[in-house]
Amino acid sequence: MIKAKIFVTLKEGILDPQGRAVQQSLRILGFSSVDDVRIGKFLEVDVQETDKSAAEIQVQSMCERLLVNPVIENYRYELLDP
Amino acid sequence: MNIGVIVFPGSNCDRDCAHVVSDVIGQSVYLIWHQDTSLRGMDAVILPGGFSYGDYLRTGAIAHLSPIMEAVKTFAKQGGLVLGICNGFQILLEAGLLPGAMLRNQNLSFICEEIYVRVENADTPFTNHCQPGQVLQIPIAHAEGNYYTDPISLSSLQAHAQVVFRYCDKEGRVTPEANPNGSLDHIAGLRNAAGNVLGMMPHPERCSESILSNTDGLAIFQSIVASMTNRSSTLAF
Numbered sequence: 001m002i003k004a005k006i007f008v009t010l011k012e013g014i015l016d017p018q019g020r021a022v023q024q025s026l027r028i029l030g031f032s033s034v035d036d037v038r039i040g041k042f043l044e045v046d047v048q049e050t051d052k053s054a055a056e057i058q059v060q061s062m063c064e065r066l067l068v069n070p071v072i073e074n075y076r077y078e079l080l081d082p
Numbered sequence: 083m084n085i086g087v088i089v090f091p092g093s094n095c096d097r098d099c100a101h102v103v104s105d106v107i108g109q110s111v112y113l114i115w116h117q118d119t120s121l122r123g124m125d126a127v128i129l130p131g132g133f134s135y136g137d138y139l140r141t142g143a144i145a146h147l148s149p150i151m152e153a154v155k156t157f158a159k160q161g162g163l164v165l166g167i168c169n170g171f172q173i174l175l176e177a178g179l180l181p182g183a184m185l186r187n188q189n190l191s192f193i194c195e196e197i198y199v200r201v202e203n204a205d206t207p208f209t210n211h212c213q214p215g216q217v218l219q220i221p222i223a224h225a226e227g228n229y230y231t232d233p234i235s236l237s238s239l240q241a242h243a244q245v246v247f248r249y250c251d252k253e254g255r256v257t258p259e260a261n262p263n264g265s266l267d268h269i270a271g272l273r274n275a276a277g278n279v280l281g282m283m284p285h286p287e288r289c290s291e292s293i294l295s296n297t298d299g300l301a302i303f304q305s306i307v308a309s310m311t312n313r314s315s316t317l318a319f
Binding site: 014015017018021066067069071072 | 182185231232
């Protein structure tokens with residue numbers, strides 16, 4: 001089995017009001033050096049495959065067809081052997 | 083006229099839409115379950131508001147893969163009238179039947195209030211009962227209505243009069259204060275290039291009878307019926 005760790009983030013230039021609210025809270029806590037916060041999604045997907053490249057093709061397809069909205073989001077992933 | 087209302091798990095405005103279609107404008111309405119694969123000869127289809135699949139992953143993301151959506155896509159490609167309201171609009175975006183995507187409201191809140199929209203294009207099958215520039219008061223109820231699309235796509239929407247509704251104030255002025263959710267170019271509703279698919283965030287089904295003290299939404303449903311009547315008379319000739 002291969003574990004895919006998928007990171008989905010808002011594209012650069014797209015306003016992230018949630019990230020901005022968190023940034024402001026961090027500043028209130030005294031972390032004045034925090035310039036920017038962007039909030040995204042993290043997915044762990046277990047794929048029943050032994051071959052890494054076969055798993056990668058599937059993971060890419062999953063991202064393109066459902067997990068990611070290419071209008072507003074970017075993604076990257078890591079594939080881990082068990 | 084036969085109008086279908088698609089019911090997804092988590093739809094919650096399906097009955098309201100069906101009520102307006104049957105009891106207010108006197109058309110035949112059919113509730114179509116999302117697992118169905120056929121639109122059964124409908125003349126028009128409404129994707130209602132709600133929280134399909136609990137808004138998991140992204141609003142409309144799971145619902146757009148429901149079996150019925152293949153039939154909706156085919157219907158839309160053939161020129162059938164498709165109206166998506168609120169979550170229905172979000173599903174149409176995810177399905178690629180309309181361009182762009184929805185982001186969280188700029189103030190991060192779920193907004194449920196009466197707002198005003200200006201009719202930017204009254205020459206559509208969904209707005210032919212409105213005057214150009216007419217101001218409609220229609221309620222919104224959403225957390226993800228902050229429309230976004232890339233600059234090229236936005237220019238194309240503007241150039242082809244695809245922006246059908248913009249958020250405005252009571253007098254029809256499109257101001258930043260009148261934009262409830264931060265939507266790009268104040269977009270509250272837009273149509274596809276072919277003109278037969280409309281998505282809108284406000285809920286016309288919630289303001290279509292005098293007992294609700296607001297009938298501004300009625301024009302949308304009347305427009306659909308009028309355009310279908312025109313279509314069938316054109317076909318008959």
